[in-house]
Amino acid sequence: MKDVTQLTEGWSLRHEDASLPARVPGCVHTDLLAAQVIPDPFIGRNETEIAWVGRQGWSYVTALTHDSTHERTDLVFEGLDTAAEITLAGEVLGTTRNMHRAYRFDITGRTGPLEVRFDSAYEEADRVRALTGERPNVYPEPFQYIRKMACGFGWDWGPTVVTAGMWRPVRLEHWSTARLAEVRPLVTVDGTTGHVELRLRAERTRRGAGRPLTVRAAVNGEGTESAGVVSFTGEEAVLRVEVPEARLWWPRGHGDQPLYELEVTLLDEEEGTLDVWRRRIGFRTVELDRSADAHGSGCTFVVNGVRIFARGVNWIPDDVLPSRITPERYRTRLRQAAEANVDLVRVWGGGIYEDDAFYDVCDELGLMVWQDFLFACAAYPEEQPLRGEVEAEARDNVVRLMAHPSLVVWNGNNENLWGFRDWDWEEPLAGDSWGEGYYLGVLPRIVAELDPTRPYMAGSPWSGSWDHHPNDPRHGTHHSWEVWNRRDYAEYRANVPRFVAEFGWQAPPALATLHRALPGERLAPDSPGMLHHQKAEDGNGKLNRGIARHFPLPEADFDRWHYLAQVVQARAVAAGIEHWRAHWPVCAGTVVWQLNDCWPVSSWAAIDGDGRLKPLHHELRRVYADRLLTLLPGEEGPVLAVDNQSGTPWHAEVTLRRVGADGTVLARAVLDVEAAPRSVARPALPAELVPAPGSADEFLVADADGLRALHFPVRDRDFAYPRARFDVRLEAVTGQDAAVDVVVTARTLVRDLLLQPDRIAPAARADRGLLTLLPGEEARIRVSGCGGLSPDGVERVRAALFSVAPE
Structure with missing residues (x-):
C-alpha cells in the first residue's frame, strides 16, 4: 500500500544571507509577516511598503530524509508559485513556471538538502514577454505572460501583492509495482440509473511492467453499494459501474444533494492493495440551452431536465494570499452565499482554480459552480512556452475537478473576446496571437476529450459566435458595466439580456472593517487611507454620482455618506435583479459582481474583506428568494x-x-x-x-x-419624507447571552431603516438589512455577538440606526 508523508515542518525561507522559519503550505509574504519583517499589507498604505517582496528571488530549504522499503519515492508539489527550480543535494530535479499545476519528481533513494528557488514573477514575465512580444492589457502589470493568479498583480478591487512560495501541500509518496496516476469519473444518469464510467491510467515501476493488475470500484450511498471490477496489463483501463435507483443531485432550492462515495482500489494478486482513490460524486444531468428564439439566442441552465433561473454571484480569491484560505473559511463564505439564496457561484478567471475543499462545500450546499479557465482582461500570447503550460494546466484541473457534481460549466475566459472587439486591441496586435486559439480551439478540445459530461462556453461575455457582438445582450452571456460606470441604476431596466453574467455597484466596507484597516485615520470619502483602499478608476466619483442622483450628497458627514453608499449599492443590484427576474424565461440568470473581497476595500462585494455582511447581502437574500x-x-x-x-x-x-x-x-x-x-x-x-x-x-x-x-x-x-420617528426597545434572547432583539416601532414612514451592527460591537451581526416601515409597524432585528443587554444599550443601538430621512 502506498505511504504518504506530508512535508510541512523543517523548512527555512532564505534570501541572500538571511534565513527565517517557513511554513508549508504558505508563501514568502506569510513567512515574512510571521517573522514581523514586513507590516500587514492590508493596513493603511503598507501595500506600497512591501512591493519589493514580489521583485526578489527567494529560496525554501529543508533537509530531506526518508527511509522506505517501497520501490519508488516521489516528491509531489501540489502548487508552486510560480517560476521555480528544484534541486536535491545540488542536482536539479526540474523547473516550473505555472502556479496552477501539480508537479511530481522521482527521488527514489536520494536524500540531502532540498531547495526550491523561486525567481521573481516579474523577471519570469519579462523573459516570456521577450520571447512572445507585447500584448495589450487593461492593467499596467505583466500578468498575461506568466501562469499565475492574475489579480495578485492588482485589480480594481485588489492590492498588488505578488506572491511566491509553496502555496499548496508538499509530500513524499512511497509506492511499489504501480499507482493510480489518473482517475477520470464520467458520471451520468439515465432515468433512474446512475452510470459511472471510470477512465484510469496507472504508472508502473520496472517490476510492475506488464504485470496483471485489478481495479475495483465501489459506489456507496443510500445504504447500498454498487461495484465493478476490471483487470488489465497495460497502462490504461476502463471500468463501468451502474447504480440502480440513483437519487438525483439538485441545485439548492430545487431538491436535495445526495452524494455517493466513490472508491477506486488498485490491486495486485501478490501484494494486495497498491493504491486507493476516493471522491464524492452526485448523479445529475446538466445542459446549457443556447438555442435561437424570437428574442435572439438564449443561455439557460437545464439541470435534470428542469430549466433554471440562475441566482448567482461572482467569486474572487478570498485572500490575496491564497495559502491562508482554510477549509473552514471556504465553508463560512459559501454558507453565507447559500444564506443569500444564491444557487450558482462563478469562479472568476483572474483568480485560481480553488482548493478541493471549495468544491466539496458547493457539492454539499447545492451551489452550482461555473468555472472559468484562468484568463482575464488581457490579450494572452499563444506561443511557447505559454501554450504548453496552458494545455497542461487545463488537463490537470479538468481531471482534478470533474468528479464534483456542483461543477456545471467550463468557461474559456473573462472578457477577452469582448476586449478584442471593443478595447482597441486589434490594431496594436497587428495579427499577433491574443488567446482566441485557446478559447475556440485548445480548451473546448480538452473539455470534449476529458469531460464531455459538461457544457463549455468560449468566454463571458460571449454571444456564441463572431456573427454577433461578443457582449450583445440578445445573445448568450452579457456583462452590464455601462450603468455603474456612467449611468443611474434605473438604467438596468432599459433592456433584457439573455443571461447577465456580471453587473454590480460599489459600496465601502463596514465601519469596523475600515477602523481596523485604517487605524487612527479620520475617515472621509477622500481621506488618504480611504483613497488607497479604493482601487477602481474614479471609484469615489462614481459612488458620489450614484448617491447624488437620489439623495443630497452629504458634506462633511462620513457616517451618512457611508450609509447612503451602502443603500445605493443594495438598491442598484436589487433593481437589476427584480427587473431581469420579472422577464424570465427570456432572461435566465444573473451573476452579481461580486460575493467576496480579498482584503478590506471599497468594492462591489456583498461581504467585505473582514467577512462582515454589507446591506447588499441581506438584499440578495430577498431578491434571490424563491x-x-x-x-x-x-x-x-x-x-x-x-x-x-x-x-x-x-x-x-x-x-x-x-x-x-x-x-x-x-x-x-x-x-x-x-x-x-x-x-x-x-x-x-x-x-x-x-x-x-x-x-x-x-x-x-x-x-x-x-x-x-x-x-x-x-x-x-x-419625495416629501417626514422626519423619521421611531421607538426602540431591547429584549433578551432566551438561551443566547450575547444576542439581543432590537424592536423598532415606527411612528412615521421610515424608509430603508438600517442597523449597522458593527457600530454596537465589532463582532456583532444583524439578521436583517434594509427595512421600510409604515406608521405603527414593528420590526424585530436580532443582533448576535454584541454582548447582550447593557444599561446604555438603547443609546448604542440608536447610534447604529440610519434611515433615508434622519431622526
Whole structure:
C-alpha cells in the first residue's frame, strides 16, 4: 500500500544571507509577516511598503530524509508559485513556471538538502514577454505572460501583492509495482440509473511492467453499494459501474444533494492493495440551452431536465494570499452565499482554480459552480512556452475537478473576446496571437476529450459566435458595466439580456472593517487611507454620482455618506435583479459582481474583506428568494410582478395600499394572484391604487406572505419624507447571552431603516438589512455577538440606526 508523508515542518525561507522559519503550505509574504519583517499589507498604505517582496528571488530549504522499503519515492508539489527550480543535494530535479499545476519528481533513494528557488514573477514575465512580444492589457502589470493568479498583480478591487512560495501541500509518496496516476469519473444518469464510467491510467515501476493488475470500484450511498471490477496489463483501463435507483443531485432550492462515495482500489494478486482513490460524486444531468428564439439566442441552465433561473454571484480569491484560505473559511463564505439564496457561484478567471475543499462545500450546499479557465482582461500570447503550460494546466484541473457534481460549466475566459472587439486591441496586435486559439480551439478540445459530461462556453461575455457582438445582450452571456460606470441604476431596466453574467455597484466596507484597516485615520470619502483602499478608476466619483442622483450628497458627514453608499449599492443590484427576474424565461440568470473581497476595500462585494455582511447581502437574500414580489416602473405606471421560482404554485393574496407621505392610507385593494411553478404573474393594478405620476407625497405598497414591494413615483431627494420617528426597545434572547432583539416601532414612514451592527460591537451581526416601515409597524432585528443587554444599550443601538430621512 502506498505511504504518504506530508512535508510541512523543517523548512527555512532564505534570501541572500538571511534565513527565517517557513511554513508549508504558505508563501514568502506569510513567512515574512510571521517573522514581523514586513507590516500587514492590508493596513493603511503598507501595500506600497512591501512591493519589493514580489521583485526578489527567494529560496525554501529543508533537509530531506526518508527511509522506505517501497520501490519508488516521489516528491509531489501540489502548487508552486510560480517560476521555480528544484534541486536535491545540488542536482536539479526540474523547473516550473505555472502556479496552477501539480508537479511530481522521482527521488527514489536520494536524500540531502532540498531547495526550491523561486525567481521573481516579474523577471519570469519579462523573459516570456521577450520571447512572445507585447500584448495589450487593461492593467499596467505583466500578468498575461506568466501562469499565475492574475489579480495578485492588482485589480480594481485588489492590492498588488505578488506572491511566491509553496502555496499548496508538499509530500513524499512511497509506492511499489504501480499507482493510480489518473482517475477520470464520467458520471451520468439515465432515468433512474446512475452510470459511472471510470477512465484510469496507472504508472508502473520496472517490476510492475506488464504485470496483471485489478481495479475495483465501489459506489456507496443510500445504504447500498454498487461495484465493478476490471483487470488489465497495460497502462490504461476502463471500468463501468451502474447504480440502480440513483437519487438525483439538485441545485439548492430545487431538491436535495445526495452524494455517493466513490472508491477506486488498485490491486495486485501478490501484494494486495497498491493504491486507493476516493471522491464524492452526485448523479445529475446538466445542459446549457443556447438555442435561437424570437428574442435572439438564449443561455439557460437545464439541470435534470428542469430549466433554471440562475441566482448567482461572482467569486474572487478570498485572500490575496491564497495559502491562508482554510477549509473552514471556504465553508463560512459559501454558507453565507447559500444564506443569500444564491444557487450558482462563478469562479472568476483572474483568480485560481480553488482548493478541493471549495468544491466539496458547493457539492454539499447545492451551489452550482461555473468555472472559468484562468484568463482575464488581457490579450494572452499563444506561443511557447505559454501554450504548453496552458494545455497542461487545463488537463490537470479538468481531471482534478470533474468528479464534483456542483461543477456545471467550463468557461474559456473573462472578457477577452469582448476586449478584442471593443478595447482597441486589434490594431496594436497587428495579427499577433491574443488567446482566441485557446478559447475556440485548445480548451473546448480538452473539455470534449476529458469531460464531455459538461457544457463549455468560449468566454463571458460571449454571444456564441463572431456573427454577433461578443457582449450583445440578445445573445448568450452579457456583462452590464455601462450603468455603474456612467449611468443611474434605473438604467438596468432599459433592456433584457439573455443571461447577465456580471453587473454590480460599489459600496465601502463596514465601519469596523475600515477602523481596523485604517487605524487612527479620520475617515472621509477622500481621506488618504480611504483613497488607497479604493482601487477602481474614479471609484469615489462614481459612488458620489450614484448617491447624488437620489439623495443630497452629504458634506462633511462620513457616517451618512457611508450609509447612503451602502443603500445605493443594495438598491442598484436589487433593481437589476427584480427587473431581469420579472422577464424570465427570456432572461435566465444573473451573476452579481461580486460575493467576496480579498482584503478590506471599497468594492462591489456583498461581504467585505473582514467577512462582515454589507446591506447588499441581506438584499440578495430577498431578491434571490424563491418567491419575490416586485413593483417595477412601467411606461404607464408601476407593474406588479409576482415571481415564483419555486417548484410549487404560489397563491398570493396581494394587499395593495396607496399611502400618503404622512402614512395615511388613501386607497386599498386585495388581489388574488396565482403564479405557477417557475413563472411570473403580472396582474393589472386597479387604477385607483396607482399614485399620480411625479407625485412627491404618495407611494404604493404591496404586501403578500411577509414580502413587501414599494413604488415611489419620484426619487428620494424629491419625495416629501417626514422626519423619521421611531421607538426602540431591547429584549433578551432566551438561551443566547450575547444576542439581543432590537424592536423598532415606527411612528412615521421610515424608509430603508438600517442597523449597522458593527457600530454596537465589532463582532456583532444583524439578521436583517434594509427595512421600510409604515406608521405603527414593528420590526424585530436580532443582533448576535454584541454582548447582550447593557444599561446604555438603547443609546448604542440608536447610534447604529440610519434611515433615508434622519431622526
